[in-house]
Amino acid sequence: MFKNHFKIAIRGFIRHKLTFFINLVGLGLGLWAAILIGLWVQHEYTIDRDLDGSEQVYRIMEHQTYGTEVFTTTSTPGILARELKAIYPEVEKAANFSWMEENLFQYADKKIRLNGFYAEADYLHIQKFDLLYGNREKLLMDKSHIVLTEDAANKLFGRTDVEGETILLNDGMERVPFVVQGILADLPSTSSVQFDYILPYQLMFDKPFNGWLQNWGSNGPSTLVRLSKESDPGKFSQKIENFINERNEGSSVQLFAFPQEDLYLHGQFKGGEQVAGRFSYVKLFALIGFFILLIACINFMNLSTAKSQKRAREVGVRKVVGAENGALMVQFLTESIFITFFAALMALLLVEISLPVFNDLSGKTTSVPYGEWFFWIQMLAIVMFTGLLAGSYPAFYLTATKVVAVFKNHSNAGKNVVRARKGLVLFQFILATILIISTLVVYQQISFALQHNLGYNKEQLLVIPLEGKLSENFEVFKNQLERLPEVKGASRSNHSLLGRNRNTGNIHWEGKDPDFTALFEIIEVDYDFLETLGMNLVRGESFSPEKGADSLQGAIINQRAYELIVQDDPQALGFKIGDDIREITGVVENFHFQSFREQIEPAIIVLDPEYASKGFVRVETVDMQNTIATIQSIAETLNPDYPFQYNFMDENYAKLYSDDVRIRELAKYFSLLAILISCLGLLGLSAHIAEQKTKEIGIRKVLGASTLSILNVINREFIFIVALSILLGSGLAYWLMKEWLSGYAYRIDFEWWIVPLSALVIFSIAFLTVTLQALRATGTNAVHALKTE
């Protein structure tokens, strides 16, 4: 019987080439999108879940309360891990580890910048990355040892068997030797942390200026623990809730253990509550993938039911010779699964071709796991699901065909079926409308964020890391730069202005409500910082060497901070940071130091360049390449040990929106795909309607109808549906986008013109598609048309 179904299907495909082509291409494109999105979603889901024992790993996090605001962070005191391990038996392993930083390493003549961090020995027992060389038990114990990744070893040595080799770390002052004690295999792409090296935590801990790491009131490193299998993480969180408060009087910190596996997708908090965060993107894309597949399935359903009159006779004959409904249903479902199978092959080919571009767009390094049986099971499941979904309606519809009606040549396309078909087209175009409007809104919001005035000028502003002698000799560097006519200013700071860096709630002023707390960002800068960045002072003066001690004890605050202080103290003369008394010497216009998702928070700019790690250089040039080359030669003369490095502030800022830009780009392509598939369906349906109306068109032509009026016969079937779908889709898109925009503190208004623009795009494409078919129909010879009966 299956052979018979197979034969019928193949011969049917050959006979009805256009329908087969539309179904194959439609389903193929739908599956292509679904597989790509599936790979992306799967990759997101496996982040931090691949390592052995990952389900027992927890990150210790803090809810910090400032007045009514709760701020959640993974930064913890630098001694938390060892204390937790010493006190709680359920903590099998615990490690503090530092933030990521870039350092210059040298082997022989080769100098390379590598990214890495400091970690306690337990780190590699918790995060069980594969070890190529070395003894895990001994790693990160000795301050003169280093662990490299396979990739870093290859970069430095050109090989990986380098256990026992010595490399030099250039820490600005001197070259410190480290013995390579372990080589980690290339990190899995599913690890949220990607690094080149790990240095022993004790090395950082023992540095004289890092005494604060032992302070319960100071946060910096992260804390990772592995809890025993029997332990209850919830109970453990309860036990450690006041762990810091008990050791640091006056602090209001709630400590809790959060599963490391969930941190990447679910680790975002607002006001102490977990928010959707990155997981919302996963959901969004899974939904888009499903919708695109659904649109493709709807095409199949619509075309199959539209062509059902041709199939009805076959169904009738089969019923007459003894087929039961169940057998017929199996036949039609087999057929749809069969075509889905071909579509899946086409989709896999497209995936293979497009994967590099997709990876580039999505920022992933996914690949199709052809060698894994689980992948093929998933493929089988998706083919079965799509085939059954696409074939379900035609199967039910066709098998419900009454034999008597078929042989009487009565159409089975009752009102309900036609209505259902129109409903499906409506649904398709609603989805296409939502996708296109959403894409336009996302485009606008990101352009708004990227082009809006940030409170400083981010264009033609170079950011140069101050490493080695460039940090020591910054004044010399600055003087030399300022002699260049293209350089309009230079300064330095510890702050990147790309996110929170150092902040405190320990700020006091005259008349301040003792219960009120707010987190103030502290930005340490050098002279000329405001001028170099192009910030606007609204009152007072900037820091200057002429003012000497006044500048050192003064502070420039942003308008937000000024509003907070002036409401209690109308004079707003000064405040205290802890015990440090500061005079307000200037107020600067609010400026963004986080993405547009966040409100501008109060900020204090103080003159303290000692730990400045970034130089800011304002240039004005039409020949940027030459200007940079000149700056490079100055920097390398002053700092020969370090290869020159720089970034543009506007590019750094744009990276804050890299996720959104990815979403925008992916949404753009998937929207186009959705419209393409919808129009393919429309093409098939209009071809079918043109075919159905051949006789009507012939009679109209004989009676003298114009081409335009004949076009209207076919177009009118769709104009209303497409118009209605635009109306409904716009409403839904408006609601969805309002939700999405609410995640931004600074956002665009939903512009009215987006709806007519989207409508115009969809309408034009749909109209063109249908008209093409209609024109073919009007070209038919009337005599031939009338003979079709």
Add this chain to the structure above:
Amino acid sequence: MQHIIKTNQLKKRYTTEEVETTALDDIQIEIKKGEFVAIMGPSGCGKSTLLNIIGLLDNPDEGEYYFLEKEVAHFSERQRSQLRKGNIGFVFQSFNLIDELTCFENVELPLLYLKIPAEERKKKVEEVLTRMNIMHRKNHFPQQLSGGQQQRVAIARAIVAKPAVILADEPTGNLDSANGEEVMRLLEELNNEGTTIVMVTHSPHDANYAHRIINLFDGKVVTENIREQFHI
């Protein structure tokens, strides 16, 4: 002789939005095993409706219908389908062959639904195709055959499962006289071998092959003539 088909006060109505039409009104007929019966009457008199009910493709609205002495008037679609399988063969005016299947595959279809093993199927199909003198065209598709050849394939399909009765709806309607004659001879031959045949026809010439003619008018049986009473 055993009744293969018997109806009692059979009624069938069709209702559209505005009008109700009585297609069959108190039909009472009996057809015995081995009979060749022709149903005649003008267009719209209910011939095809009656054939559909007899063929278990449709249910009557009222009355009783005994097929193989079993009351089937209120059978579900599934029950009718089960009973149809292997018991009734159909021959249509427009042949109703499946375009995507070859002659062989079209004839094989009823045997597939009867779950007959492949070897046996092949044997039976070849046997019947040979008998219909169409074996040489077994791998051709219906569009590649003449009308007469297509009808021979359709008859082959109708008889391949050796049904108790063959229902033929205007079997020569789409054929020229020579092919029509050949088809009628085939039906006569099958009847002579014991197959019951019920045929709807407009053609008095074709009806002449039957033992008995049932004349319908406005949904009612108006006359029944046995062969000896034919005045053609």
